Amino acid sequence: xxxxxxxxxxxxxxxxxxxxxxxxxxxxxxxxxxxxxxxxxxxxxxxxxxxxxxxxxxxxxxxxxxxxxxxxxxxxxxxxxxxxxxxxxxxxxxxxxxxxxxxxxxxxxxxxxxxxxxxxxxxxxxxxxxxxxxxxxxxxxxxxxxxxxxxxxxxxxxxxxxxxxxxxxxxxxxxxxxxxxxxxxxxxxxxxxxxxxxxxxxxxxxxxxxxxxxxxxxxxxxxxxxxxxxxxxxxxxxxxxxxxxxxxxxxxxxxxxxxxxxxxxxxxxxxxxxxxxxxxxxxxxxxxxxxxxxxxxxxxxxxxxxxxxxxxxxxxxxxxxxxxxxxxxxxxxxxxxxxxxxxxxxxxxxxxxxxxxxxxxxxxxxxxxxxxxxxxxxxxxxxxxxxxxxxxxxxxxxxxxxxxxxxxxxxxxxxxxxxxxxxxxxxxxxxxxxxxxxxxxxxxxxxxxxxxxxxxxxxxxxxxxxxxxxxxxxxxxxxxxxxxxxxxxxxxxxxxxxxxxxxxxxxxxxxxxxxxxxxxxxxxxxxxxxxxxxxxxxxxxxxxxxxxxxxxxxxxxxxxxxxxxxxxxxxxxxxxxxxxxxxxxxxxxxxxxxxxxxxxxxxxxxxxxxxxxxxxxxxxxxxxxxxxxxxxxxxxx
Amino acid sequence: xxxxxxxxxxxxxxxxxxxxxxxxxxxxxxxxxxxxxxxxxxxxxxxxxxxxxxxxxxxxxxxxxxxxxxxxxxxxxxxxxxxxxxxxxxxxxxxxxxxxxxxxxxxxxxxxxxxxxxxxxxxxxxxxxxxxxxxxxxxxxxxxxxxxxxxxxxxxxxxxxxxxxxxxxxxxxxxxxxxxxxxxxxxxxxxxxxxxxxxxxxxxxxxxxxxxxxxxxxxxxxxxxxxxxxxxxxxxxxxxxxxxxxxxxx
Numbered sequence: 001x002x003x004x005x006x007x008x009x010x011x012x013x014x015x016x017x018x019x020x021x022x023x024x025x026x027x028x029x030x031x032x033x034x035x036x037x038x039x040x041x042x043x044x045x046x047x048x049x050x051x052x053x054x055x056x057x058x059x060x061x062x063x064x065x066x067x068x069x070x071x072x073x074x075x076x077x078x079x080x081x082x083x084x085x086x087x088x089x090x091x092x093x094x095x096x097x098x099x100x101x102x103x104x105x106x107x108x109x110x111x112x113x114x115x116x117x118x119x120x121x122x123x124x125x126x127x128x129x130x131x132x133x134x135x136x137x138x139x140x141x142x143x144x145x146x147x148x149x150x151x152x153x154x155x156x157x158x159x160x161x162x163x164x165x166x167x168x169x170x171x172x173x174x175x176x177x178x179x180x181x182x183x184x185x186x187x188x189x190x191x192x193x194x195x196x197x198x199x200x201x202x203x204x205x206x207x208x209x210x211x212x213x214x215x216x217x218x219x220x221x222x223x224x225x226x227x228x229x230x231x232x233x234x235x236x237x238x239x240x241x242x243x244x245x246x247x248x249x250x251x252x253x254x255x256x257x258x259x260x261x262x263x264x265x266x267x268x269x270x271x272x273x274x275x276x277x278x279x280x281x282x283x284x285x286x287x288x289x290x291x292x293x294x295x296x297x298x299x300x301x302x303x304x305x306x307x308x309x310x311x312x313x314x315x316x317x318x319x320x321x322x323x324x325x326x327x328x329x330x331x332x333x334x335x336x337x338x339x340x341x342x343x344x345x346x347x348x349x350x351x352x353x354x355x356x357x358x359x360x361x362x363x364x365x366x367x368x369x370x371x372x373x374x375x376x377x378x379x380x381x382x383x384x385x386x387x388x389x390x391x392x393x394x395x396x397x398x399x400x401x402x403x404x405x406x407x408x409x410x411x412x413x414x415x416x417x418x419x420x421x422x423x424x425x426x427x428x429x430x431x432x433x434x435x436x437x438x439x440x441x442x443x444x445x446x447x448x449x450x451x452x453x454x455x456x457x458x459x460x461x462x463x464x465x466x467x468x469x470x471x472x473x474x475x476x477x478x479x480x481x482x483x484x485x486x487x488x489x490x491x492x493x494x495x496x497x498x499x500x501x502x503x504x505x506x507x508x509x510x511x512x513x514x515x516x517x518x519x520x521x522x523x524x525x526x527x528x529x530x531x532x533x534x535x536x537x538x539x540x541x542x543x544x545x546x547x548x549x550x551x552x553x554x555x556x557x558x559x560x561x562x563x564x565x566x567x568x569x570x571x572x573x574x575x576x577x578x579x580x581x582x583x584x585x586x587x588x589x590x591x592x593x594x595x596x597x598x599x600x601x602x603x604x605x606x607x608x609x610x611x612x613x614x615x616x617x618x619x620x621x622x623x624x625x626x627x628x629x630x631x632x633x634x635x636x637x
Numbered sequence: 638x639x640x641x642x643x644x645x646x647x648x649x650x651x652x653x654x655x656x657x658x659x660x661x662x663x664x665x666x667x668x669x670x671x672x673x674x675x676x677x678x679x680x681x682x683x684x685x686x687x688x689x690x691x692x693x694x695x696x697x698x699x700x701x702x703x704x705x706x707x708x709x710x711x712x713x714x715x716x717x718x719x720x721x722x723x724x725x726x727x728x729x730x731x732x733x734x735x736x737x738x739x740x741x742x743x744x745x746x747x748x749x750x751x752x753x754x755x756x757x758x759x760x761x762x763x764x765x766x767x768x769x770x771x772x773x774x775x776x777x778x779x780x781x782x783x784x785x786x787x788x789x790x791x792x793x794x795x796x797x798x799x800x801x802x803x804x805x806x807x808x809x810x811x812x813x814x815x816x817x818x819x820x821x822x823x824x825x826x827x828x829x830x831x832x833x834x835x836x837x838x839x840x841x842x843x844x845x846x847x848x849x850x851x852x853x854x855x856x857x858x859x860x861x862x863x864x865x866x867x868x869x870x871x872x873x874x875x876x877x878x879x880x881x882x883x884x885x886x887x
Contacts (some may be wrong), residue, residue: 050775064698066762068802069706074699121778128778130771130829132795139785157795163703164798171770178766186759206733209751238698273639273669278700379702382719382726385671448775481667497686499679543691549653551694552686575788 002255002607002622003407006110011628012092017112018410019453023460028506029520030055030547032464035455036203036218038190038245042162042169042440042478043423044224049172052181054452056459060173060214061183063189063240063554068170071226071238073442075162075377076283078146078154079126081119086143086253090151092116098149099438100629101433103403104581104597106261108605109429109628110410111428118449119441123155125448129168133157145288145326148438154196154437157373159283165440169447171297189554191482193221193249193419196474200249200419201465204478206486207389208554211547213482215475215566218453219465220418223249224447227402227424230263231286231562232504232514235399236268236281242558243565246425254414255607255620257407257427259565260573262584263434264515265400266332269383269600270352279398280383282355282376284332284436287325289360289369290393292316292332294353304354304392323636329431329580330595331636337515340396356392362484401439403430404572405580407607407622411454412446415607418457418462422446427605432581484547489556494539498555501536505559505566513570518586522574526567530614533563564613571608571617578602590633599631610629639671642734645849646681648693654749654757655728660739662704670730674717675700675707694753702726705801708808709754710741715805715864723803723866743808746851747815758804761818761852767846768839769822771832790828793834797825799867809864817861819847820877821869827880837884844881 007014007021034057037048044060045067052058064070086091096116100107122236127133133155134142143152144550157164176182185205192204194215200215228243231233250256263471267282293314295307317324325332336353339345346352363370366389370377377388384394405427412420412428423443430438510527536559536578544550579588579595580602588596605622640744644665651658653773665681675697682692684813698706707726711717717727723887732738740754806817823840826832832839855874862871 046775053774064704064706065696065758066802068762069698069704072705073697073704074701081782121776123781124778125773125775127781127784128771128773128831130826130831132791132798132825132829135786135788136792137788138784139787157798160703160799163801164795167798171765172761173774174765174768174772175772177762186762186764238704240698272671275669275672275676275680277673277679280701280765378721379726382722382728383673383729385728427882452775459863495687497683499683541686541689543686543689547754549694552692615873 002407002415003409003618004108004187004622005411006108008427011109011113013475014110014119022453022457025456025460027055031057033057033219033459034059035220035222036061036216037159037222037224038203039224039226039425040170041070041072041224041226042166042443043425043447044070044222045166045169045173046444047222047224047422047451049169049176050448050452051455053175055161058176058182059185059218061185061190061203062558063187063208065186067173067184068167070166071241072166072440073163074238075440076159076281076590077285078144078156078161078437079122079165080146080153080437081155082116082153082378083120085141087154088151093152094151095119097629099429100405100431101634102433104433104434104595104634105431105599105603105631106580106624107431109626110176114450115429115442115445118445121449122441122444124166126168129172131157131164132167143287146285149435154286159177159285159373162440165444168593179326190245191248191557192478193252194251194475196469196472196480197415202475204482206482209549211550213479215470215479217465217470217475219462220420221458222420222422222451222455223406223425224422225425228406228565229399229402231506231566232399232509233261233502234267234271234279234510234562236279238277242561243556244561246421246449247561247565249406249414249419251610252416253610254416254419254422254607255407256404256568257605258404258572259404259569259608260513260576260583261432261581262399263329263401263403264333264397265270266336266397267355268328268379268398268400269394270347270349270394270396280379281398281400282380282393282395284329286355286373286376287332289372290325290355290357291359292325292336292353292355293347294339295346304346313344320636328433328435328634333515334584336397342536343443351590352394352396354392355395357388358392359399359564361389361481367537372454400432403427403432407605411457412451413454413458418458420451422451427552432583456560486553486557489540489542489553489560490546494543495541496541498540498542498552498559501532502559502562505532507565508532509566509569513573514588516584517573519574525570526574529563529567529570535562536563568608568617572606573626575606575619576602597633639669641667641669642729642732643733644668645737647737647739649757650693650753651750653752654677658750659753670728672729673700673725674711674727674729675725689874691721695754697725700725703801705803708743708805709805710743711807712739715743715808716866721866721868723740723801743804745807745813747813748804748807760852761802762835763850764819764843764846765822766817768835768842769826771826772835784830786830794825794828797821797869797873799866803866805864805866806861807852808854809860811858811860812856814855814861815847815852816855816874816877817865817869819843820873823877823880824873836864840877840884
């Protein structure tokens with residue numbers, strides 16, 4: 001049984017008590033500690049900047065050319081906080097409650113409560129940094145409602161909230177770089193975690209321009225390396241997003257928790273060709289003003305504007321009258337799939353539903369809609385070559401976010417001392433389904449307001465690492481292992497490209513472990529994945545060398561990791577014989593077709609221990625206790 | 638409706654910043670017009686790999702026009718022929734069957750070539766380090782509503798803050814100037830009340846760093862605005878010049 005180290009006491013006092021009891025590092029001693037931060041998204045950049053402000057030495061690593069490119073930049077809709085500025089009944093307790101319920105009771109209550117508690121400070125911090133959130137004519141901040149919530153608690157910057165928040169964190173990071181207390185390592189990929197006597201001591205990296213493989217040692221390693229959605233090949237993630245850092249840490253002993261909890265976002269632009277390289281999200285804020293529908297008659301070929309009102313089925317409004325189009329993502333996605341499976345899907349592929357802005361345009365005028373969603377609509381127009389102001393948009397669910405990740409305790413530390421995991425890369429706050437506008441909140445909460453306290457507590461309890469440890473044989477061994485691994489990838493010289501394998505794996509996972517999962521399908525995938533992996537190591541063709549800029553080599557390493565990780569994802573999905581949130585096992589549903597949780601059997605976090613490639617992993621459980629929010633079947637009707 | 642077209646690509650290939658580069662010609666056959674430009678390059682790269690020819694290196698990441706990673710000069714235009722569009726959001730329906738497409742990296746002294754179409758834009762990061770921030774530490778902030786900001790002011794800060802830092806403005810400018818990039822950040826931060834205390838040092842230091850990096854000067858060609866995928870206005874440059882003068886004199 002895993003110890004989550006949740007502080008004792010009442011839920012609303014835990015974080016305050018923790019901060020009071022946490023050990024502190026003397027200001028003069030802080031510079032003696034070095035923290036390695038991998039990733040510069042909202043979590044990584046905010047953590048690196050905040051730790052540097054405290055006085056620690058920080059080294060920041062990222063595979064992109066600039067920290068500002070991290071994929072948090074693409075988040076559109078907004079960020080939640082319990083400010084209750086609109087006076088509509090919001091509170092820390094309500095945000096906490098909504099998040100636990102929205103996560104279908106598979107998240108850790110104490111972490112979620114802390115998240116809700118610090119949410120307001122995030123907004124204050126970002127405004128002070130100059131993040132241009134949307135404002136009303138009064139000069140005060142505007143809020144909107146977002147999927148899965150009945151209050152307006154979402155702050156936004158047009159449809160580019162992630163961009164503006166990330167630029168805020170990036171600028172904070174740059175401010176610290178200019179002071180000389182953060183060292184940046186651009187175009188540098190982490191390829192291994194160095195663990196000595198059970199403690200995380202550093203990382204091995206490859207410089208993506210020169211191919212140089214290097215060791216870096218620190219007093220703690222922080223991974224803010226994002227999610228693993230690209231295991232499905234097609235997803236809304238950036239092309240570079242990958243599981244490599246977390247997977248390689250897993251192979252060094254860090255437990256991977258709930259990998260089967262993947263979020264399929266309901267409003268994406270549908271797939272249109274087999275050459276397709278990624279899927280594009282249309283912010284779900286569109287569901288505030290857009291109505292989702294399909295024709296009542298299967299196979300109806302008429303243009304959407306020719307289908308009269310009486311022959312349309314606004315299925316979300318019909319099935320969930322109190323939340324309507326704003327039901328949580330997992331429910332919206334599953335219902336879209338259900339309609340398409342029943343033959344009522346639209347578009348050339350039949351794998352799409354309409355998202356119609358017509359009523360809102362009539363009510364509010366085109367100008368208002370343009371102001372709210374202009375950039376999204378432009379993007380849709382560019383990709384699909386169709387005009388959403390005149391005809392409804394077509395949307396379909398796509399892989400978007402991953403709730404699972406490396407297991408962490410209340411301190412955001414993995415089971416390996418010294419290894420901290422923040423943002424999407426950890427598992428703790430969103431349970432089996434993440435609510436809209438909560439990813440940005442969690443990334444920044446972890447980086448600005450949680451990790452600086454918890455990591456200080458860890459560092460205070462440990463002496464600064466002896467510089468001589470860098471000569472330890474383990475660093476040399478890890479460097480050699482990485483170099484050999486790269487040589488192995490380059491030496492195969494087979495016939496198939498890296499992307500070819502990635503597509504094959506992605507399609508298999510989408511079919512067998514996507515929006516709906518069955519025992520038979522998952523077992524089939526467990527047979528297929530090792531075969532694809534074996535084929536990969538026999539027949540992949542990676543040209544060029546390891547001592548130069550080689551993008552195919554970068555991708556090959558990431559796909560090799562996806563081919564191992566995919567198996568764990570499926571194994572976890574098979575093991576969890578219940579439906580909850582984004583994990584829908586067809587065998588377990590209510591008579592109305594909703595997810596049926598089995599709390600008596602599965603009210604736990606599944607944290608997997610690596611035992612070798614192709615070997616059965618060991619399951620460790622963290623029992624989930626619900627003291628504040630009572631376990632109940634979610635209802636959005 | 639989508640259709641298939643055949644194209645001839647003339648692509649800049651360069652091993653690294655120390656070796657000379659040259660154009661190579663590749664055929665791109667059966668390209669679906671619904672593809673994005675980068676998906677077209679993916680298809681060409683898949684074929685090249687199968688023929689044991691090193692694939693073309695090009696930077697890209699989000700492929701939805703927001704991360705600012707992608708960008709090449711296509712037929713003489715940074716990010717290609719469509720206004721307000723990054724290369725990843727440029728679709729092949731904008732090209733015709735049989736067309737010759739010339740693809741080059743963003744060219745500027747301050748953006749050395751890394752490999753083929755990938756360039757080093759870390760000079761932009763260094764400009765931001767010189768003053769493109771508001772010096773507030775984590776935890777110091779007052780309540781967000783303690784300081785109302787005029788909506789118009791906040792909206793125009795957002796217009797400038799939309800810059801994705803891709804560098805197309807530099808590539809499009811005959812002087813390889815970074816004035817649009819610098820002025821957009823300076824304006825975003827200077828116009829907000831939160832950014833006011835550092836207004837002068839920010840303005841002076843960012844311009845100084847820009848010059849140090851080897852970017853050229855502005856001669857009012859307006860090519861930067863025309864190439865900017867976020868259509869950021871050149872009026873920011875005029876404001877920057879004005880602010881810079883004022884900051885130096887007072």
